[in-house]
Amino acid sequence: xxxxxxxxxxxxxxxxxxxxxxxxxxxxxxxxxxxxxxxxxxxxxxxxxxxxxxxxxxxxxxxxxxxxxxxxxxxxxxxxxxxxxxxxxxxxxxxxxxxxxxxxxxxxxxxxxxxxxxxxxxxxxxxxxxxxxxxxxxxxxxxxxxxxxxxxxxxxxxxxxxxxxxxxxxxxxxxxxxxxxxxxxxxxxxxxxxxxxxxxxxxxxxxxxxxxxxxxxxxxxxxxxxxxxxxxxxxxxxxxxxxxxxxxxxxxxxxxxxxxxxxxxxxxxxxxxxxxxxxxxxxxxxxxxxxxxxxxxxxxxxxxxxx
Amino acid sequence: xxxxxxxxxxxxxxxxxxxxxxxxxxxxxxxxxxxxxxxxxxxxxxxxxxxxxxxxxxxxxxxxxxxxxxxxxxxxxxxxxxxxxxxxxxxxxxxxxxxxxxxxxxxxxxxxxxxxxxxxxxxxxxxxxxxxxxxxxxxxxxxxxxxxxxxxxxxxxxxxxxxxxxxxxxxxxxxxxxxxxxxxxxxxxxxxxxxxxxxxxxxxxxxxxxxxxxxxxxxxxxxxxxxxxxxxxxxxxxxxxxxxxxxxxxxxxxxxxxxxxxxxxxxxxxxxxxxxxxxx
Numbered sequence: 389x390x391x392x393x394x395x396x397x398x399x400x401x402x403x404x405x406x407x408x409x410x411x412x413x414x415x416x417x418x419x420x421x422x423x424x425x426x427x428x429x430x431x432x433x434x435x436x437x438x439x440x441x442x443x444x445x446x447x448x449x450x451x452x453x454x455x456x457x458x459x460x461x462x463x464x465x466x467x468x469x470x471x472x473x474x475x476x477x478x479x480x481x482x483x484x485x486x487x488x489x490x491x492x493x494x495x496x497x498x499x500x501x502x503x504x505x506x507x508x509x510x511x512x513x514x515x516x517x518x519x520x521x522x523x524x525x526x527x528x529x530x531x532x533x534x535x536x537x538x539x540x541x542x543x544x545x546x547x548x549x550x551x552x553x554x555x556x557x558x559x560x561x562x563x564x565x566x567x568x569x570x571x572x573x574x575x576x577x578x579x580x581x582x583x584x585x586x587x588x589x590x591x592x593x594x595x596x597x598x599x600x601x602x603x604x605x606x607x608x609x610x611x612x613x614x615x616x617x618x619x620x621x622x623x624x625x626x627x628x629x630x631x632x633x634x635x636x637x638x639x640x641x642x643x644x645x646x647x648x649x650x651x652x653x654x655x656x657x658x659x660x661x662x663x664x665x666x667x668x669x670x671x672x673x674x675x676x677x678x679x680x681x682x683x684x685x686x687x688x689x690x691x692x693x694x695x
Numbered sequence: 696x697x698x699x700x701x702x703x704x705x706x707x708x709x710x711x712x713x714x715x716x717x718x719x720x721x722x723x724x725x726x727x728x729x730x731x732x733x734x735x736x737x738x739x740x741x742x743x744x745x746x747x748x749x750x751x752x753x754x755x756x757x758x759x760x761x762x763x764x765x766x767x768x769x770x771x772x773x774x775x776x777x778x779x780x781x782x783x784x785x786x787x788x789x790x791x792x793x794x795x796x797x798x799x800x801x802x803x804x805x806x807x808x809x810x811x812x813x814x815x816x817x818x819x820x821x822x823x824x825x826x827x828x829x830x831x832x833x834x835x836x837x838x839x840x841x842x843x844x845x846x847x848x849x850x851x852x853x854x855x856x857x858x859x860x861x862x863x864x865x866x867x868x869x870x871x872x873x874x875x876x877x878x879x880x881x882x883x884x885x886x887x888x889x890x891x892x893x894x895x896x897x898x899x900x901x902x903x904x905x906x907x908x909x910x911x912x913x914x915x916x917x918x919x920x921x922x923x924x925x926x927x928x929x930x931x932x933x934x935x936x937x938x939x940x941x942x943x944x945x946x947x948x949x950x951x952x953x954x955x956x957x958x959x960x961x962x963x964x965x966x967x968x969x970x971x972x973x974x975x
């Protein structure tokens with residue numbers, strides 16, 4: 389996803405003169421195409437994310453569309469108050485782009501994990517939170533962010549994620565994308581865990597269960613129209629995310645169900661990471677196993693519910 | 696405008712700040728009084744602004760990074776008629792747009808919401824950078840407090856501005872030697888403040904922050920070829936203008952009584968003895 393972001397942001401910069409890219413001393417060669425297109429609109433802000441975020445706010449006030457880019461925890465919670473006050477309170481069109489969603493950088497240890505960013509940023513007024521499921525959605529998210537008038541957070545994975553979309557989908561912030569049709573259960577997946585959601589859907593087929601799969605890329609604002617339909621028409625709705633069960637997609641959907649889903653038929657099951665730091669070094673796949681983000685576990689839950 | 700007239704405006708503004716503090720029970724009086732003369736120099740002599748066209752892209756920008764001095768900024772903006780001065784009668788009341796810190800939206804002349812320290816300079820850096828990208832020579836001015844220099848983000852911004860050679864950026868430090876609970880020198884070893892900024896790559900100069908002419912001259916001093924951002928270390932007195940408030944840090948939070956307001960206004964030459972009772 390990050391290579392796709394780098395490619396597309398350069399294209400965006402060539403078309404939209406308001407685009408300015410600020411990076412936190414990361415992705416040097418990655419942005420060479422951008423530099424060749426608009427050298428005066430790309431800045432390495434150093435290892436100083438608080439300043440970088442304030443600078444983005446100032447650029448937003450001057451009519452630009454700045455993107456801040458770094459590894460997820462550093463560009464989000466490290467400079468949280470700058471995001472809160474400078475960007476969100478002023479309601480500026482700044483896009484925060486974090487690479488390394490969830491456990492993407494599992495092997496780098498919990499300093500580089502990001503299983504709390506959605507929950508923390510979701511509480512801030514004005515910001516939209518977008519978690520693309522693959523490189524295609526990552527590219528589309530840039531254009532969607534440029535159509536927004538306020539702040540956007542784009543939560544990227546790393547590189548080499550499987551491609552989900554065959555062609556570029558219609559991508560609107562706040563509108564989920566149906567990846568696979570089905571009527572027995574619905575899996576809402578946000579961000580880089582889409583392969584798990586598809587594994588679950590595949591794994592249910594032998595049992596005669598056709599699961600609908602959604603790329604529920606926007607965690608805020610929620611696609612309430614879709615949620616209303618799903619909770620009225622499905623028996624089981626499952627959320628999957630590489631994020632804590634506290635505060636993430638599952639949490640947001642659960643809040644919505646309590647407040648709005650009067651007469652909901654569906655039972656909600658949530659899958660994400662537990663309330664603990666990873667206590668050892670591992671790759672992303674093993675870290676997912678540790679947190680129970682396994683397709684077998686989700687399949688079992690759905691089968692138990694439907695039987 | 697002559698320096699004498701500006702000095703009189705400064706006295707009037709100080710008196711209004713003190714009255715407002717009393718009426719609205721708003722703290723940070725000492726911090727407001729220490730920066731009045733700097734604000735006067737900026738708003739009457741330096742900033743290229745038009746209160747009737749306050750959103751013009753060509754305007755200079757001023758950011759009060761020490762947001763707790765909002766009562767001073769509001770009086771200055773009112774005197775320059777950015778808005779109807781009568782609006783300040785609602786200072787601190789429920790539903791008002793005027794309070795202890797500037798809000799993000801709704802008040803003409805306020806460029807940014809501040810109050811959490813260490814935010815104004817990075818925003819100013821973004822404004823200066825944006826101005827340069829656009830090819831408009833906006834002057835960007837940011838007022839910090841000395842206590843604010845405790846914040847790491849100030850020094851992040853200082854290094855980045857020097858690296859980017861943001862010559863259209865000017866910082867003024869209201870160096871009143873106090874922060875909320877102690878001497879700024881003792882809390883965080885601030886000295887030598889000017890050397891810190893010089894070593895961070897800035898064109899740093901010291902000035903008497905209560906000498907409107909001197910502050911103006913330095914703010915308007917042409918830049919040399921080094922393209923360094925400029926910082927004025929403005930030596931000030933917390934609570935300046937009222938003898939019993941000067942350099943007394945109790946006035947960081949204390950609210951003046953009715954009698955103290957009268958005494959202050961007498962010292963500022965704004966009321967005569969026989970009119971004293973009609974003031975508050």
